[in-house]
Amino acid sequence: MRGGRFVYLGLCASVGAALWASGACSATARDRQAPGEGGGGGATSATTAEAGAGGRVESTGSWADFGDGGAPAEEGPSPDEDGDGFTIEDGDCNDGDPNVNPGAVEVVITEPDQSGAVPEPADEDCDGVIDNAPPACDRNIAPADFDAIHGAHAIDLCARASPGDRKWGVLSAQYVRGDGSPAEPSPAVGVLDSFGPNVRPQGGSRLLVLSSGRARIARWPGSCNADSCKNYGPGEAPPGFPQGSSECGPSANINDDIALELVLRTPTNATGYEFAFKFYTFEYPEFVEDCFNDQFVALATPAPPGSLNGNLSFDSLGNPVSVKLSFFEVCEACPLGTDELEGTGFGLWNDAGATGWLRTRAPVTGGEELKLRFMIFDTGDERLDSTALVDGFKWVANGGTVPLETAPVEDPR
Numbered sequence: 001m002r003g004g005r006f007v008y009l010g011l012c013a014s015v016g017a018a019l020w021a022s023g024a025c026s027a028t029a030r031d032r033q034a035p036g037e038g039g040g041g042g043a044t045s046a047t048t049a050e051a052g053a054g055g056r057v058e059s060t061g062s063w064a065d066f067g068d069g070g071a072p073a074e075e076g077p078s079p080d081e082d083g084d085g086f087t088i089e090d091g092d093c094n095d096g097d098p099n100v101n102p103g104a105v106e107v108v109i110t111e112p113d114q115s116g117a118v119p120e121p122a123d124e125d126c127d128g129v130i131d132n133a134p135p136a137c138d139r140n141i142a143p144a145d146f147d148a149i150h151g152a153h154a155i156d157l158c159a160r161a162s163p164g165d166r167k168w169g170v171l172s173a174q175y176v177r178g179d180g181s182p183a184e185p186s187p188a189v190g191v192l193d194s195f196g197p198n199v200r201p202q203g204g205s206r207l208l209v210l211s212s213g214r215a216r217i218a219r220w221p222g223s224c225n226a227d228s229c230k231n232y233g234p235g236e237a238p239p240g241f242p243q244g245s246s247e248c249g250p251s252a253n254i255n256d257d258i259a260l261e262l263v264l265r266t267p268t269n270a271t272g273y274e275f276a277f278k279f280y281t282f283e284y285p286e287f288v289e290d291c292f293n294d295q296f297v298a299l300a301t302p303a304p305p306g307s308l309n310g311n312l313s314f315d316s317l318g319n320p321v322s323v324k325l326s327f328f329e330v331c332e333a334c335p336l337g338t339d340e341l342e343g344t345g346f347g348l349w350n351d352a353g354a355t356g357w358l359r360t361r362a363p364v365t366g367g368e369e370l371k372l373r374f375m376i377f378d379t380g381d382e383r384l385d386s387t388a389l390v391d392g393f394k395w396v397a398n399g400g401t402v403p404l405e406t407a408p409v410e411d412p413r
Helices: 004-015 017-022 148-154
Strands: 169-176 189-192 207-211 234-236 253-265 272-281 295-301 328-330 353-355 358-363 369-379 386-396 405-408
Touching: 148 169, 148 189, 148 207, 148 253, 207 253, 207 369, 272 295, 295 386, 369 386
Parallel strands: none
Antiparallel strands: 169 253, 189 207, 207 386, 234 253, 253 369, 272 353, 272 358, 272 386, 295 369, 328 353, 358 405
């Protein structure tokens, strides 16, 4: 629950006597003050000065007993009242709400709930500021940058985490091949502020480009300027990939495979996450019904229910992201036309096609470690390259169940 009442109680519990003395807490809190000896009648008081002529305060309730030396006895650790793994000493500013603690992600809600009212804002991450969404972190990254943490920034994952803390964020990032081994720097990775004149980032000011050819736009330094360019050569696919189809059985023959692999600690209040992607290929239209279907996969460990070998992105027929995906809508005579091919190289050196912007959502358990691998590869040969754009990563933390699904972005930027 996001009520201010719970934040208020959490603050009272965390600052103790300082707020009691100011009268900011409830009468129940003030009743825990010691009765004055000289005040008569056992009346409670808010300050030591009001305790009576002797000025001596006797311990009551949860106050520590004072021994002969006048020093308070040690208290045990405070309980975790809401069971979220954080106590007041750990920085939990509302120990009555499991969705509020230093391991949570801030939730900015502007839409009315079922009652028709916009919920009162809260400080979910206990940093002392309400509704302070993380700022963008993908400015001033060079197009040819091969630092994987900058790749995480490009898809709008900014927060860092470490094994020694319990906050959410990126624990590690690296560019890898299909077998998980480190990838040498190459033009297969790009961080761009657009992909041609008509395709913009879906979050921040940059997007991540992964390609089995060159992750550049036409005639840029390092671009392919053809429909086929080599990077890494033959690779080893993850188990279960490339995903087969009714026309072609499973194959282990992949080439020029490249992936951004992230290990994340999820926010304690997250129930899911989402990201946007877009897929381009020179295989359209000749190889729609063939076995040379390059693929983009988004692999999650642990795998959510309903995924195929951990892959998150596929259509309603179970097709992976390839030229056969039902959302393939950017081409000649396609619903979205060819505007989003302009300036990219696709359609310039050969006929080609692409999907529109798509969004994948997946469920997650709050506070767990999650490995994500965004990967693209040529299938069957090294010809007719494909490229994937990835951007707009967000945590879903507004309650409810998050299904595993991929659907078009309704109103892309």
